[in-house]
Every structure is written in structure tokens, then in C-alpha cells.
Amino acid sequence: MKWSLWELKKHQETPLVFSETIDLKRELMERDNQILDVAPIKVEGLLTVSASDYVVHYTVNTVLTVPSSRSLVPVALPMDLTVDEIFMTPEQFQHRSEMISDEDVLILETQTLDLLESVMDNILLAIPLQVLSEEEQRSDELPKGEDWEVLSEEEYLRQKELTEPTIDPRLAKLSELLENPSEDDEK
Incomplete structure (x- = not known):
């Protein structure tokens, strides 16, 4: 899920469609020590290339195992995310439309577009603060x-x-x- 910008120029006419299953268990567990396990991650989407930006729309499907915020019991947390991101080179960023805010753009620091960082970031951001097991959700009893x-x-x-x-x-x-x-x- 890493493409060179030169390779992506071939896809200016038609979007690049991708579908991969990736294993980011080690990387996610290093970034967040609360994660106990990560199932293989299914990523599907498309990348649209234009002279002004690289727009990526993709979905992420996986299951994380994290501790319950109440009892620390391992809980399987299914994740089904839809992500839209805009990537730009520094030159494209300088000439961007005023309709696009600075916060919406990810600047490419190299001549490659690596989607793995985006996938990891969005998975980590989607982990809720309160995770409860099914038993804890049914019961009003606190520890x-x-x-x-x-x-x-x-x-x-x-x-x-x-x-x-x-x-x-x-x-x-x-x-x-x-x-x-x-x-x-x-x-």
C-alpha cells in the first residue's frame, strides 16, 4: 500500500482501486500498549490522482482486542471505518484552493504515498475511551x-x-x- 508519485501519475484518467489484507499487529501494539491483539486488517478503496492533490477513500475492517476499561478483561472490538484523506506535495499545498483547510491535508514529505501510516492512525483514533465486555454492558454493577x-x-x-x-x-x-x-x- 505504498506507491511512488511517479507511478500514480499513470492513474490520472481512472482511479486506482486497491484491496489488500495487511498485518500491522506489531506496529499497532508498539504505538499503543493497551492493544492486546489485532486481527488481519482488510483495506479496500480507491485513490484519485489530479494535478492538485491525491484523494484517498478507503474502508478498514478488523478486530482489535483491548482491555475493558472497567475490569481489564480482554474485549474483542470490531472496527469498520470509512476514511477520506487528501494528500499533497509541498508544491501542491502552496497552490491549494482556499476551500481546503490546512487541517484536512496530509503533506507528503517523500515522493511516495504510504497508506499504512494513515490506516494505523485512523485505527488508533477510533478506539473508544470506554470499552466494556458484554457482561459489563448488561450489568449496572460497578467493580x-x-x-x-x-x-x-x-x-x-x-x-x-x-x-x-x-x-x-x-x-x-x-x-x-x-x-x-x-x-x-x-x-
């Missing part, structure tokens, strides 16, 4: 152990309200003194 437990935010706020300190009525008059400074203190 707990000896002298500790995980609380939802609502439960935490409810417990905080119940345990707010109350002022002893015998000392209430003293707190009023602290809140209302006397006239002697102001002088």
Missing part, C-alpha cells in the same frame, strides 16, 4: 473490592450530600460572629 468501590458520578454526589457536615446548633452563634465582622474590626 468493588475490600475497602474500595467504583461509584458513578450520580452516586458520588448523592453520598456527598448525605455526608455534608452539619453545624452544631450550640456553635451556630459562633459561626455568625465569623460571618459578620463587628464594627470595631472595620476601624
